[in-house]
Amino acid sequence: xxxxxxxxxxxxxxxxxxxxxxxxxxxxxxxxxxxxxxxxxxxxxxxxxxxxxxxxxxxxxxxxxxxxxxxxxxxxxxxxxxxxxxxxxxxxxxxxxxxxxxxxxxxxxxxxxxxxxxxxxxxxxxxxxxxxxxxxxxxxxxxxxxxxxxxxxxxxxxxxxxxxxxxxxxxxxxxxxxxxxxxxxxxxxxxxxxxxxxxxxxxxxxxxxxxxxxxxxxxxxxxxxxxxxxxxxxxxxxxxxxxxxxxxxxxxxxxxxxxxxx
Numbered sequence: 001x002x003x004x005x006x007x008x009x010x011x012x013x014x015x016x017x018x019x020x021x022x023x024x025x026x027x028x029x030x031x032x033x034x035x036x037x038x039x040x041x042x043x044x045x046x047x048x049x050x051x052x053x054x055x056x057x058x059x060x061x062x063x064x065x066x067x068x069x070x071x072x073x074x075x076x077x078x079x080x081x082x083x084x085x086x087x088x089x090x091x092x093x094x095x096x097x098x099x100x101x102x103x104x105x106x107x108x109x110x111x112x113x114x115x116x117x118x119x120x121x122x123x124x125x126x127x128x129x130x131x132x133x134x135x136x137x138x139x140x141x142x143x144x145x146x147x148x149x150x151x152x153x154x155x156x157x158x159x160x161x162x163x164x165x166x167x168x169x170x171x172x173x174x175x176x177x178x179x180x181x182x183x184x185x186x187x188x189x190x191x192x193x194x195x196x197x198x199x200x201x202x203x204x205x206x207x208x209x210x211x212x213x214x215x216x217x218x219x220x221x222x223x224x225x226x227x228x229x230x231x232x233x234x235x236x237x238x239x240x241x242x243x244x245x246x247x248x249x250x251x252x253x254x255x256x257x258x259x260x261x262x
Contacts, residue, residue, distance in 0.1 A: 023129030023235050024090050027051050028193065031120040034058040034082035034097075038113035039205075048086075055085045058115070064108055069219055072106045080115040080202065088121060092234035093196060095119050100226040101141070101149055101204035107220035110207035117229075119198040126191050130236040133157070133185045137169035139227040140178030147206035147222015153229045156197045157187070164194070171225060186236065200227040 032054050035045035042060035059081035068076070079102045086095035097117030137153040154168035165187060169179040208220045 023125045023127050023131075023189070025088070025093070025235070026124045026126070027088055028122040028124055030088065030122070032084060032086055032095075032118065034084050034115075034117050036060045036080040036082050036113070036115040038062055038078065038080060039111055051088050053085075053087045056083070058082045060113065062111070062113075064104070064111075066108055068106065068108060072219070074105055076104050078103050078111060078113060080113040080204075082115040082117045082200070084117045084119065086119055092232060093121060093123075094232045095198050095229065096231075097153075097198060097200040097229045098226065099151075099200040099202040099228075100224070101151070101202040102224045103147065103204055103206070103222065105221050105223070107147060107206045107222065108208055110205075112203070112205035114201070114203035116202075117198075117200040119196070121196045122193065123196070124193045125189060128188070128190050129238070131187045131189055131233055132236050133165065133183060133187060133231070133233050135183050135229065135231040137167060137181040137183070137229050138178065139169040139171040139225070141171050141225020142223025146209055146220030147204065149202070149204040149223075149225045151202045151225040151227040153181075153200045153227040154198070155183070155229060155231055157194060157233070158197070159192055159194050164189070169227070171227075183231070196233060198229050198231055200229050202227050 030048065030051055032048040033045060034056050036058045037043040038060050040062045042062065044058040044060050046056040046058050048054035059079060061077060061079040064076040081100050083098040099115040099117050101113060137155065139151040139153050141149050141151050151171040152168060156166040157164045165185060167181050167183060169181045171177065171179050202225055204225065206220050206222050209218045
């Protein structure tokens with residue numbers, strides 16, 4: 001019975017298991033924030049004080065209360081909002097960010113607003129390793145008439161030598177559409193210092209129609225837009241082969257010593 005038990009230990013010890021890689025993330029600095037502002041002077045901003053989990057929202061709004069055309073029965077509120085939920089942990093960075101520009105359909109005055117969700121994280125790894133970057137970038141809006149907008153979501157990983165990886169979703173001042181970028185990228189990073197930048201940015205501006213003399217003749221019209229990112233950068237686990245292989249070799253030597261193996 002003892003011989004059978006030792007042989008099972010030998011072959012079981014040569015099997016593979018998976019453990020976390022040694023490429024732990026060491027955070028050197030971070031600047032994560034959400035902000036919003038408009039042309040009426042309203043401003044709101046919140047920044048992460050340290051490397052703790054960050055969940056925040058910022059927003060501004062303004063209501064037009066002047067005369068309007070009879071067919072305008074909708075809302076007259078303008079608002080810009082930004083959100084972020086991000087976590088910095090030993091083996092991964094996760095972040096979701098949102099920025100929007102919400103406007104009424106008719107515009108009676110010149111007005112502009114913008115919102116941003118930004119994450120800037122500098123980290124170091126002391127051994128080479130593989131990292132998996134996954135997630136989604138999304139930007140879109142409804143544009144037309146005298147209203148214009150720019151909506152962008154982007155991710156960039158860089159080091160002292162330049163950009164390691166970057167991607168963006170951009171929606172401009174063309175007619176209604178949405179840009180979606182799906183991400184799944186394996187990156188081999190050498191030991192060193194890296195920066196991960198994430199941004200969702202939304203801006204809108206517009207006003208009434210004007211004649212060739214510069215006279216305001218009728219309300220302008222247009223839509224709204226938004227940008228979002230949902231990103232995860234994680235250490236890829238690696239198989240721990242060497243310690244178990246040495247265990248197996250030690251078992252072989254033990255069996256030979258006991259003359260169980262010839």
